[in-house]
Amino acid sequence: xxxxxxxxxxxxxxxxxxxxxxxxxRREHVGDAVHLRGLIEFSNACGRDCLYCGLRRSNxxxxxxxxxxxxxxxxxxFAAGLGFKSLVLQSGESAQYETDALCALVRRIxxxxxxxITLSIGEKTREEYAALKKAGADRYLxxxxxxxxxxFRKLKPDSSQAERMACLHAxxxxxxxxxxxxxxxxxxxxxxxxxxxxxxxxxxxxxxxGFGPFIANPETPLKDQGNASLDLTxxxxxxxxxxxxxxxxxxxxxxxxxxxxxxxxxLRAGANVLMPNVTPxxxxxxxxxxxxxxxxxxxxxxTFETLxxxxxxxxxxxxxxxxxxxxxAPSP
Ligand code: SAH
Ligand code: SF4
Numbered sequence: 001x002x003x004x005x006x007x008x009x010x011x012x013x014x015x016x017x018x019x020x021x022x023x024x025x026r027r028e029h030v031g032d033a034v035h036l037r038g039l040i041e042f043s044n045a046c047g048r049d050c051l052y053c054g055l056r057r058s059n060x061x062x063x064x065x066x067x068x069x070x071x072x073x074x075x076x077x078f079a080a081g082l083g084f085k086s087l088v089l090q091s092g093e094s095a096q097y098e099t100d101a102l103c104a105l106v107r108r109i110x111x112x113x114x115x116x117i118t119l120s121i122g123e124k125t126r127e128e129y130a131a132l133k134k135a136g137a138d139r140y141l142x143x144x145x146x147x148x149x150x151x152f153r154k155l156k157p158d159s160s161q162a163e164r165m166a167c168l169h170a171x172x173x174x175x176x177x178x179x180x181x182x183x184x185x186x187x188x189x190x191x192x193x194x195x196x197x198x199x200x201x202x203x204x205x206x207x208x209x210g211f212g213p214f215i216a217n218p219e220t221p222l223k224d225q226g227n228a229s230l231d232l233t234x235x236x237x238x239x240x241x242x243x244x245x246x247x248x249x250x251x252x253x254x255x256x257x258x259x260x261x262x263x264x265x266x267l268r269a270g271a272n273v274l275m276p277n278v279t280p281x282x283x284x285x286x287x288x289x290x291x292x293x294x295x296x297x298x299x300x301x302x303t304f305e306t307l308x309x310x311x312x313x314x315x316x317x318x319x320x321x322x323x324x325x326x327x328x329a330p331s332p
Pocket of ligand 1: 052053054090091092093120121122123141142143145182183212213214215216217254289290
């Protein structure tokens with residue numbers, strides 16, 4: 001697709017036809033299996049002040065928590081016992097966790113549980129990334145959020161696009177499978193910017209795309225902005241699948257928040273991954289990047305069953321492997 005085709009697809013193309021084409025490309029390039037990655041939100045402590053996020057440091061309404069590494073391991077073991085072959089460890093950005101402690105946790109999870117580990121813990125130094133990779137972490141998720149430098153600075157005042165890009169390049173260089181992406185429907189974002197975002201995703205040659213709709217959080221300065229529409233979110237997803245072909249794309253929880261059928265619709269529009277929350281129930285209400293996340297009260301085991309049913313309801317199968325990158329490994 002050239003830029004004009006992308007813009008047309010984002011704005012005026014027939015949605016059903018676009019999703020059907022994305023679904024065809026998904027089937028051809030990544031097959032019918034849906035990968036389940038259990039998400040453990042191990043701390044909501046955050047020193048950054050991203051305008052969109054409920055965990056921003058200026059939000060005094062949040063009770064902050066940090067799970068200890070033994071507690072994180074116990075959650076990981078529980079999730080692995082349920083059948084998850086792949087876990088995502090996510091948190092706010094805080095120096096509270098020493099990289100050494102995180103490395104020890106990663107080593108223990110790899111040695112005792114053998115699951116694939118994705119980290120989503122924000123901007124760190126190249127040395128820290130290298131240490132985490134060496135400890136055995138497989139993948140790293142760090143969304144660039146928007147390719148517009150101006151919008152980025154407005155929304156993420158304590159970072160810059162250049163710093164984010166440097167992190168993404170460092171992650172690749174130290175050997176991670178790299179995931180990145182955007183929020184769709186950010187205040188101030190245009191469809192032209194989304195087209196640029198998609199070109200940047202291609203340029204970065206990503207293994208995974210993390211993306212979802214912006215949802216206004218009442219405890220942030222963006223509280224009065226409208227949520228992203230599911231229509232634009234699905235269009236963006238479909239275009240990403242059509243142009244990027246063999247990448248992993250989750251039907252994110254945020255899609256299930258703006259529409260009760262959001263994740264099913266996403267699975268039919270190119271998505272091939274689900275990331276159910278396996279965080280201990282007691283912490284879930286405290287980890288609200290955006291409000292009304294579904295499954296806040298659900299026990300992790302219920303979530304697993306629900307997810308398997310969801311996958312079957314759209315005529316797909318649950319993957320039995322760890323779901324590593326679909327791209328050829330770089331030559332040594
Ligand atoms: N602190 C880490 C990881 C946690 S935030 C980081 O920032 O990278 C994970 C993702 O949640 C962010 O990348 C952002 O895209 C998304 N997010 C935050 N607030 C959101 C909101 N209000 N609506 C939708 N997604 C949001
Ligand atoms: Fe912190 Fe990440 Fe939220 Fe920004 S998006 S405030 S870095 S948790």
